[in-house]
Amino acid sequence: MNLNNDKGSMSTASSSVTVSDQFPAGLRVLVVDDDPTCLRILEKMLGTCLYEVTKCNRAEIALDMLRTNKNGYDIVISDVHMPDMDGFKLLEQVGLEMDLPVIMMSADDSKQVVMKGVTHGACDYLIKPVRIEALKNIWQHVVRKRKNEWKDLEQSGSVEEGDRQPKPSEEADYSSSANEGNWRTSKRRKDEEEEIEERDDTSTLKKPRVVWSVELHQQFVSAVNQLGIDKAVPKKILELMNVPGLTRENVASHLQKYRLYLRRLSGVSPHQGNSFISSHSQEPPYGSLSSLSGLDFQTLAATGQIPAQSLATLQAAGLARSAAKPGLPMPLVDQRNIFSFDNQKLRFGEGQPQHMSSGKQMNLLHGIPTTMDSKQLVNLHHSAQSLGSLNMQASAHGNPSGQSSPLLMQMAQPQSRGQILTETSGGQVPRLPTSVGHPILSNGAAGAMLAINGIGENSRGTGYNSVSQTSSVLNFPLNHSAELPGNSFPLGSTPGISAGMSTLTTKGGFQEEINSDIKGSGGFMPSYDIFNDLQQHKPHNWELQNVGFAFDASQHSNSLQASVDVTPSVLVNQGYSSSQRNVQNSNVSAMGKPIFSVGEGSEHGIALNVGQHLNSLLVDNSTRVKSERVTDTSCQPTLLPQHFGQEDLMSAILKQQQDGLGPAENDFEFDGYSLDNIPV
Amino acid sequence: MENNPLHQQIATMRQSFLDEEILNDQFIQLESMATEDDPAFAEDTVSLYFQETTKIIATLEEEFVKDPIDYNALEKCLHDFKGLCVSIGASKVLIEVNKARACCDNGNIEGGKAALEKVKVEQETLKAKLDSYFQLVKQS
Numbered sequence: 079m080n081l082n083n084d085k086g087s088m089s090t091a092s093s094s095v096t097v098s099d100q101f102p103a104g105l106r107v108l109v110v111d112d113d114p115t116c117l118r119i120l121e122k123m124l125g126t127c128l129y130e131v132t133k134c135n136r137a138e139i140a141l142d143m144l145r146t147n148k149n150g151y152d153i154v155i156s157d158v159h160m161p162d163m164d165g166f167k168l169l170e171q172v173g174l175e176m177d178l179p180v181i182m183m184s185a186d187d188s189k190q191v192v193m194k195g196v197t198h199g200a201c202d203y204l205i206k207p208v209r210i211e212a213l214k215n216i217w218q219h220v221v222r223k224r225k226n227e228w229k230d231l232e233q234s235g236s237v238e239e240g241d242r243q244p245k246p247s248e249e250a251d252y253s254s255s256a257n258e259g260n261w262r263t264s265k266r267r268k269d270e271e272e273e274i275e276e277r278d279d280t281s282t283l284k285k286p287r288v289v290w291s292v293e294l295h296q297q298f299v300s301a302v303n304q305l306g307i308d309k310a311v312p313k314k315i316l317e318l319m320n321v322p323g324l325t326r327e328n329v330a331s332h333l334q335k336y337r338l339y340l341r342r343l344s345g346v347s348p349h350q351g352n353s354f355i356s357s358h359s360q361e362p363p364y365g366s367l368s369s370l371s372g373l374d375f376q377t378l379a380a381t382g383q384i385p386a387q388s389l390a391t392l393q394a395a396g397l398a399r400s401a402a403k404p405g406l407p408m409p410l411v412d413q414r415n416i417f418s419f420d421n422q423k424l425r426f427g428e429g430q431p432q433h434m435s436s437g438k439q440m441n442l443l444h445g446i447p448t449t450m451d452s453k454q455l456v457n458l459h460h461s462a463q464s465l466g467s468l469n470m471q472a473s474a475h476g477n478p479s480g481q482s483s484p485l486l487m488q489m490a491q492p493q494s495r496g497q498i499l500t501e502t503s504g505g506q507v508p509r510l511p512t513s514v515g516h517p518i519l520s521n522g523a524a525g526a527m528l529a530i531n532g533i534g535e536n537s538r539g540t541g542y543n544s545v546s547q548t549s550s551v552l553n554f555p556l557n558h559s560a561e562l563p564g565n566s567f568p569l570g571s572t573p574g575i576s577a578g579m580s581t582l583t584t585k586g587g588f589q590e591e592i593n594s595d596i597k598g599s600g601g602f603m604p605s606y607d608i609f610n611d612l613q614q615h616k617p618h619n620w621e622l623q624n625v626g627f628a629f630d631a632s633q634h635s636n637s638l639q640a641s642v643d644v645t646p647s648v649l650v651n652q653g654y655s656s657s658q659r660n661v662q663n664s665n666v667s668a669m670g671k672p673i674f675s676v677g678e679g680s681e682h683g684i685a686l687n688v689g690q691h692l693n694s695l696l697v698d699n700s701t702r703v704k705s706e707r708v709t710d711t712s713c714q715p716t717l718l719p720q721h722f723g724q725e726d727l728m729s730a731i732l733k734q735q736q737d738g739l740g741p742a743e744n745d746f747e748f749d750g751y752s753l754d755n756i757p758v
Numbered sequence: 759m760e761n762n763p764l765h766q767q768i769a770t771m772r773q774s775f776l777d778e779e780i781l782n783d784q785f786i787q788l789e790s791m792a793t794e795d796d797p798a799f800a801e802d803t804v805s806l807y808f809q810e811t812t813k814i815i816a817t818l819e820e821e822f823v824k825d826p827i828d829y830n831a832l833e834k835c836l837h838d839f840k841g842l843c844v845s846i847g848a849s850k851v852l853i854e855v856n857k858a859r860a861c862c863d864n865g866n867i868e869g870g871k872a873a874l875e876k877v878k879v880e881q882e883t884l885k886a887k888l889d890s891y892f893q894l895v896k897q898s
Contacts, residue, residue: 113838115806115845122791122799159837185841207784207844 102217103128106150110140110168111157111183116206120155123210137163144176151178152220155204158184158191166198173199177227179219183208288328294321298332307340764898771891780884784847801892807846808885814839815878818858822871832862832870839877851880 107129109120117133124131132151134140137160144151154172158165169180182195183204195203201219204212290298301318302310312330319329772789775781788800796802818835821828836859843852854877861869 113841113845114810115803115842118803118806119788119791119845122796126791157841159834159841185844186837206841207787207847209787 100128102220105129105217105220106132106152107216108132108134108140108143108151108154109156110134110137110154110160110165112136112160113157116157116208120208120213123208123213126210127214129213136160137165137168141168141171141175144172144178148176151176153179153181153216155181155183155216158182158186158195166194169195169198169200177223179223181216181219288324288332290332294319294324295332297321298329298336302333302336307337764894768891768894768898771887771894775887775891778850780848780850780887782847782849784844786847788846798892798896801895804846804888804892807842807848808881810842811839811851811881814842815874815881818874822867822874827867829862829865833859836862848880848884851877851884854880 105127107124109117109124109131111117111120112135114135117135121131121133132143134143137156140154140156141163144154154168156165156168160168165182165184169182172178172180179201180199181202181204182198182200183206184191185206187205192203201223202216288294297319298315301315304318305311305314310333312326312333315333316324316326316329772786775785776783785800788803792799814835818832818839821832821835836855839855840852840859843849843855854873858870858873858877861867861873
C-alpha cells in the first residue's frame, strides 16, 4: 500500500489522507514459504501486481520481521507446511499479534487442510500453483479487514465508519461516526461545531453513539457525586443528568468504567493496571502503556466526552483501563468514546505546547501505568482501529508509552495527579486555546481521541494534540505510579488520542521529557502539546491527526509507518511546540501525517487511518496515525473543551488541571474538577 | 542466424512438452513472467527446481532404507516435491510423485520405492529436454 510507504501522504493530514492513487499498488506483502521456487514465483507475480514484496523462507524469521516492523506489512501470504513452524501456527500468531490478514497456500488442496485454514482465521486459501490472477486481488483482504476494524471501532463508540481507509483524509469519518450520539452532536456543536459537522459529513455511517464528552462526563460525575458513589445507580444518574437521548445503558456502562477508574486511582496501580502492564507489557515499560491504552481506550471511549471534567475523563480512562482487558481490543463502545476524547484532547495539546516540553507531562504520564502490552495494542488495534490502533500500535510497537492505554494510564495515575496538575496547568492548562478542551488527558486518550476524532480529521491539530496527549498519557502508565489520577486526565484528556499518542510520543519525543519517570513515555510530553494544538483544530482533525500521530508514534515503534512518522522528535516537545501551532491548522499534515499513516498502515484500522491510508491497513497500526498526532500535540493537557466533544473531555481535564493548578486561564469546561478531585 | 527457424524450433519443442504432458500451463506462465531485467526467469526457476528436487530425492532414498520408516518424514518430502513440481508445471514428474505418496500413505514402502525410481526417471527426462530447450532459447 502506498499509504504505508508513502510518508508523504501523511503530510496531507490536515486535508485528508491521500490514498495512493495507484492503490493497491504498493501493498506490502510478506511471503513466507520454504520452497524457493514458489517464493521466487510469488515474488515475481506480486511484483507484476505492483506490490511491494518481502520474501522469507522461515516462519520464525517472518514473525520477527513482523514484530520488529509492526506496521511494515499489509498482508502475509504463507505456506502451510514449513519446516520450522506450522503455517497455521504462524497464521494464529500473526492474527494475534499483528492482526494482519493472512493468506494460506499449499499444494495440498484437500478439504481438511483448507478447512483448517478457515478455522484458524486465514482470510484466504490458495492452491498451488498460485496464479497471478489470484494474487491481483489480495488487496481486498486488506481493505476488508480494515473496514471491519473500523466497524469495530465504531461500534465501540468512537469510530465512525472507518472505511475510509482508501481515503485518508477523512478525518471526519472518524469523528462523525464517533459522534453519532445525538446529544453528543449537540454538545459538540457547542464546542466545536465544525468537527462534528465535519464528521457527520464524512461519515457515512452514522451510528448513534454516546460520546462522553467532557461536559457530559462532568454531568455524570456530578450526578454520581450527588448521589454518592455507593448509591449511584444508572437510573438515578440518568435522571439527574437529564440529558436527552442518553440511555440508562449508556450511563450504566459509563458508570462501570468510572468505577473501575476510581478503583484504579485509589489503588494507584490497580491490579488491572498492573496486571495490564505486566501482562501486556510485552515491551518494557511501554508495554504497560499499551495495556493501559487498551483499557484507556475503553475508558476514554466511554468517557469520551467528559464534560470539562478532565478528571472525570481521567477517571474514566482509568476505568476504562481497568475495564479493558488486556486482551481486549478496546471495547468498541469505548473506543468511540475514546475518540471523542481525542477530539477534546487534541485540543488540548494545542493549547499546551509548553507543557509538554516542560517535561512535566512526564509526570503525568508517569503516573499512568502503561500497561498496554502489545496484546492490547493489538486489541486496541482491532477494536479501535483508528483509535486503538493508534495507541496500541504505538504501544505495540513498543512505544514505551504503551500508549494505547494512555488514557487510562493517565487516569490511573493518581499520584501524578498532583504533579500533573501542576505541570499541566503550568504549561498547558491555561493554554488550551480553543478547542483543546481536552487536556492531554491520557495520552492514550489523546491518541484515542485522535483516532476517534481525527481519523478523518486530522486536519485539525488535534491529531497532534492527541499525540502529545498520548505521550503524556503514556508517560503515566509507564510509571504507573499513578501520579496523577486526576491529572492523568489532562494528559489523557484525549482519551483516545492520548493512548495513541502516548505510544507515539513516548517513543520519541517524550522520552526526552518524561524520562524521569516514564519509562517509555518520556517522550510524551509532546503529546500534550499536541492536544493543545489540536484543540484548536476541530476535534475531527484530531482524530485523524491523532491517529496519525498515534500511528506515527508507533511508527517509531515500528508499525506506524509512514505518515505518522511522528518522529518523536517532532512530536515530543521539540517538535510540538512549534508543530503544535502549526499542527493545528496546517501542520496537521506533518503531524497529521502520522495519523494518516496510521490509517494507512496501521492496521489499526483506526478511523484515523481511514482517511489516511493507514499504512498497514491498519492492521497494525491504525495507531500509526495517531501516533503522530499524539506526539505532535505536545501533549499538553490543555483542556480543549471547545471543539471536540471529546475534546471537551480533554479540556475538561485540562481545566481540571488548571483549576487545580491555578492558572486556569483556559475556559475549560469543567471547573469543578480539579485534579484534586480525582481520587488518587 | 535466422531467428525464425530457431523460434519455430523452440515453439515446437514447447508444444511437444505440453502435448506429452511433460510440462503444463504453469511452465508457460513462468515463461511469460520474464522481464527485461530478468529474461531467464523461467530457466532460473527451473534450475532452482532441479536443485531442490535433487536434494529431496536424496533424502527420500535415505528415508526409504531407514528402519523403522519415518512416514512423516517421507510424507513431508513428498509433499515438498509435489509443491516444486506444481511450481514449474512438471506434470509427469508430479504424477509419479503422487503415486509414491499414495504408496507411502498406505504403508507400501516397496511400492513407494518403486515409485521413487519412476520419479527419478521422469526427472531425468525432463531435465534433458529442458536443458536443450533452454539452449535454444538462449540462442534466440
